Amino acid sequence: MFASLGRSNSLAKFVVPQARVTISEYSYGRGAEIFGENEPADYVYEVAAGAVRSYKLLSDGRRQIGAFHLVGDVFGLENAVVHRFTAEAIVNTKVHLVRRESLELIAQEDVVVVRDLLNMTTNNLQHAEDHMLLLGRKTALERVAAFLLEMDRRLTKAGFFALPMSRRDIADYLGLTIETVSRELHHLHDRGILGFLSSNQRQIVLLDRDRLAELDL
Amino acid sequence: MFASLGRSNSLAKFVVPQARVTISEYSYGRGAEIFGENEPADYVYEVAAGAVRSYKLLSDGRRQIGAFHLVGDVFGLENAVVHRFTAEAIVNTKVHLVRRESLELIAQEDVVVVRDLLNMTTNNLQHAEDHMLLLGRKTALERVAAFLLEMDRRLTKAGFFALPMSRRDIADYLGLTIETVSRELHHLHDRGILGFLSSNQRQIVLLDRDRLAELDL
DNA sequence: CGGGGGCTTGAGGCCACTCAACGATAGTGG
DNA sequence: CCACTATCGTTGAGTGGCCTCAAGCCCCCG
Numbered sequence: 001m002f003a004s005l006g007r008s009n010s011l012a013k014f015v016v017p018q019a020r021v022t023i024s025e026y027s028y029g030r031g032a033e034i035f036g037e038n039e040p041a042d043y044v045y046e047v048a049a050g051a052v053r054s055y056k057l058l059s060d061g062r063r064q065i066g067a068f069h070l071v072g073d074v075f076g077l078e079n080a081v082v083h084r085f086t087a088e089a090i091v092n093t094k095v096h097l098v099r100r101e102s103l104e105l106i107a108q109e110d111v112v113v114v115r116d117l118l119n120m121t122t123n124n125l126q127h128a129e130d131h132m133l134l135l136g137r138k139t140a141l142e143r144v145a146a147f148l149l150e151m152d153r154r155l156t157k158a159g160f161f162a163l164p165m166s167r168r169d170i171a172d173y174l175g176l177t178i179e180t181v182s183r184e185l186h187h188l189h190d191r192g193i194l195g196f197l198s199s200n201q202r203q204i205v206l207l208d209r210d211r212l213a214e215l216d217l
Numbered sequence: 218m219f220a221s222l223g224r225s226n227s228l229a230k231f232v233v234p235q236a237r238v239t240i241s242e243y244s245y246g247r248g249a250e251i252f253g254e255n256e257p258a259d260y261v262y263e264v265a266a267g268a269v270r271s272y273k274l275l276s277d278g279r280r281q282i283g284a285f286h287l288v289g290d291v292f293g294l295e296n297a298v299v300h301r302f303t304a305e306a307i308v309n310t311k312v313h314l315v316r317r318e319s320l321e322l323i324a325q326e327d328v329v330v331v332r333d334l335l336n337m338t339t340n341n342l343q344h345a346e347d348h349m350l351l352l353g354r355k356t357a358l359e360r361v362a363a364f365l366l367e368m369d370r371r372l373t374k375a376g377f378f379a380l381p382m383s384r385r386d387i388a389d390y391l392g393l394t395i396e397t398v399s400r401e402l403h404h405l406h407d408r409g410i411l412g413f414l415s416s417n418q419r420q421i422v423l424l425d426r427d428r429l430a431e432l433d434l
Numbered sequence: 435c436g437g438g439g440g441c442t443t444g445a446g447g448c449c450a451c452t453c454a455a456c457g458a459t460a461g462t463g464g
Numbered sequence: 465c466c467a468c469t470a471t472c473g474t475t476g477a478g479t480g481g482c483c484t485c486a487a488g489c490c491c492c493c494g
Contacts, residue, residue: 056349064354066350080339084346085346107332108328111325111326114332117335118334118338122338125341128349129301129345132349133283135352137392139481167442174353175352178440178442179442179484182441182442183442183443183482217276356450393451394451394452395473396450396452397449397451400450400475
């Protein structure tokens with residue numbers, strides 16, 4: 001089964017006996033560019049600590065964030081010569097990286113490795129497909145609700161989570177403006193579905209998943 | 218190079234010596250469902266004649282078409298147990314199909330076949346990524362212009378092309394309403410960028426690609 | 435303490451949507 | 465062959481959801 005493989009999309013799995021794949025480490029400061037759209041895709045990355053945004057720009061500056069990469073996520077895996085997104089560190093971020101070239105060398109003979117690449121790409125595709133539905137057909141409230149549920153699923157550790165990204169990032173991910181995101185968040189807050197912690201409202205606690213799920217049509 | 222393989226995404230390439238892969242043929246009438254979302258993905262398809270739409274639905278009927286599949290396109294390749302879209306014939310359509318199971322059998326030992334699957338999935342991912350930018354950040358006029366350029370690229374044979382899909386399909390692909398699509402098309406027509414043929418305006422001729430490309434930011 | 439960036443909140447505007455009417459086309463049955 | 469009908473597409477009028485513009489607050493950080 002293609003899809004029955006584990007979901008541990010770690011670079012470590014590519015360290016197989018027959019080849020020497022070196023995993024390097026690197027750190028990026030808040031806002032630093034990791035790679036740019038259309039630049040040569042020489043490396044494949046994994047978030048070791050922090051968070052990363054991948055986006056495309058239009059000529060007049062409009063931005064669409066295609067995905068957020070959190071701890072454990074692999075990104076920059078384009079299966080192509082150039083990157084199709086720009087990737088930036090959202091906060092101070094540490095990544096592991098391997099040369100794409102060495103991955104390809106293994107991939108030429110090892111079916112399992114190619115299968116892993118296929119699985120990762122399929123997961124990315126599935127996320128993009130769901131996001132097309134969100135961007136094309138959901139209301140502002142539904143988008144924000146879906147975003148919160150996604151983040152809840154991906155980074156909740158103890159019943160609450162802190163969003164690493166700014167309102168601008170959220171807006172550019174959801175195809176909205178920062179004002180609309182702010183209004184919808186506070187709308188949910190007023191309805192008691194969402195609780196903020198600390199006056200700095202990047203911290204969120206006590207998210208009522210069930211009531212929120214009703215809004216994510 | 219992963220991406221240096223040819224773009225001939227035909228099912229025929231999977232008919233390799235060591236395995237018996239049977240390619241069947243089937244026809245669907247206009248509007249017929251080929252497979253449904255969340256149904257078992259038992260087959261992989263290729264459009265032999267006609268056109269197909271793949272879409273997701275929200276509970277209240279809002280629809281987002283993720284892709285149109287034209288002659289030569291492979292679709293239903295989910296690398297998963299179930300389909301993530303519903304697929305319907307837009308017009309009378311003939312497809313070739315192979316059992317997913319037999320593809321997987323080959324894929325277990327043949328690196329080249331898995332590589333082909335990876336390439337197809339990567340192409341789908343790239344299309345989805347571009348479409349996210351369109352749905353999240355482009356204006357109605359830009360969306361329609363991008364749609365026309367895509368169709369021009371994919372189905373122009375002799376300087377003109379006929380759209381197989383309805384205004385509703387186009388609208389649900391672009392995240393717009395049928396009225397807006399109609400208005401923007403006529404807007405382009407009035408500006409001389411687009412010419413219709415025959416009173417039935419599903420036929421389009423003489424598309425000024427250069428002037429249209431300026432609108433596709 | 436002063437400056438700046440991020441977030442919120444309000445007022446007003448606009449782009450795309452909704453609602454509606456009508457025309458054109460294709461398919462159906464007499 | 466021609467009504468009859470359903471569907472699709474166009475077009476206009478009006479609405480509304482989200483955007484734009486702007487002001488002010490809060491927090492961080494020098």
